[in-house]
Amino acid sequence: AYCRSKLANVLFMRELARKLEGTGVTANALHPGAIRTDIFRHLFTTFGWVALLVAPLEAIVSCLIKKSAIQGAQTTIHLAVDKELETTSGRYFSDCVPVNVSPLAEDEATARKLWQLSEEMVGLQE
Numbered sequence: 561a562y563c564r565s566k567l568a569n570v571l572f573m574r575e576l577a578r579k580l581e582g583t584g585v586t587a588n589a590l591h592p593g594a595i596r597t598d599i600f601r602h603l604f605t606t607f608g609w610v611a612l613l614v615a616p617l618e619a620i621v622s623c624l625i626k627k628s629a630i631q632g633a634q635t636t637i638h639l640a641v642d643k644e645l646e647t648t649s650g651r652y653f654s655d656c657v658p659v660n661v662s663p664l665a666e667d668e669a670t671a672r673k674l675w676q677l678s679e680e681m682v683g684l685q686e
Contacts, residue, residue: 568674570652570661575671577650586649588639593655595632596622 570589577587600611600618607614638656639645651658652665664670679685 567662567665570665571667571671571674572678573652574650574665574668575675578668578671579675580649586645586647588645588649588651588653590635590639590653591659592627592632592635594626596626596628 573587573589580587600615635653635656639653648658652661653659
């Protein structure tokens, strides 16, 4: 489900970028990276004793691999303020640079279909 939701985000962004072409408004997506948060604060109440096994591993991974909130915000800030990106639209960024997306995320027909389905689900039509 997580991967599908991320794919949907990119597809939706690409369709939005297409719809905004020529307006001066841009749409991009980004991956902030793995961020140190307290997302596991309720791990024990949810998973009980299993949390005792997972918590130490999560702590180690968090210290070694994950970014701070400030580090994780850098790509968002970069996209918002970098003058060189004022006309960049429909791209996916990670660590402040554009990166390639999977072929699934480049499927324009799927992006349009997702957009149309979203319109129907919320009661909007063009």
